[in-house]
Amino acid sequence: MRRGSLSGVGIDPGWGETRWKKFVVGDGLCFSGCGGWMMMAAGEQSGLWLDLGVMPYVPAFEIQDRILRARVEGRLAPTVILQENPPIFTIGRSGSRNNILSSAEELQNLGIDVLEVNRGGDVTYHGPGQLVVSPLLYLGDVGLNANQYLHRLEDVLIEFLAHYDILTHKKEDYPGVWYGESKIASVGIAVKHGFTFHGLSLNVDPNLDAFNLINPCGVRMMPVSSIRQILGQAPPMGEVKTGLKEILEKSFDMETRNISWPDLLKHLERDLCNP
């Protein structure tokens, strides 16, 4: 790996050195009529990369839900959704409000919302500076079961962070990615008809104080870290996205192309009118 040139953190993570074979089939979006998403000639899938930027959790979740439905109905290629959210605590299906340590009034003053959501896991914090990545894949396509897929997401994060010389690891019985005893990234997925949603969240440069207001993932006093805390500065979010894209594509043997939500929405609406 090449090192030494400038990036946001003075480390060259080496993104873009590997080029993946490109395939173009039709408009690359619609898979109706072929009984599912199309496998590429070399076994590689063609997918979409949807960056929502900073968007409140609820509308971003609604977009994910809409894409999931289109995926289940065989109308849309594998799609990876990226987002940052304004401050919010989300409680997963195995979680409890008791793991939020602040009063409703305190949270209101801090401008932090609370929402119960349908991913696995307990309470976590999402906020600006934390990148949430949700690959909407089909487990059969990637040849993994749900547990293996969850751990593959951890592997993606560990590989990504190693490019910044941040050496992280998994912990048995404590899903997520750990730097020493601190958690730097979380994973939590849901599966419907074999299609995945939700995914991972990586602390690039969030307000870590917010984690002190909860028992993150239900664990009391669990230390939480970020790239900024470890390196003293954070790489630009665009660079983080580029790096994760490269590793995710390699890891799931897929090629994605960028698409905006308005363009994807147009496709979904057109496809509904002309199935």
Add this chain to the structure above:
Amino acid sequence: MRYDIEIPPTADGALEVTIVSWIKKVGDQVSKGEDLAEATTEKITLYVTAPAQGTLSEISVEVGSKVKVGTVIGVLEGI
């Protein structure tokens, strides 16, 4: 026709999941593929969906119970 409703085999068969909710109740009519129940591990939520159009006729595993992937948790009477 009777259909067994199973925890979907999308995870390792040894995986133990907890039924966290029944989205439908006995007597509800459902379409094929509609969500019936949710089961979770610490970090994975699995949706149990209707194997056919019909009526949910039996719930054999209640909310809060732990079961393995592949376990039958209810019955659907197909149309």
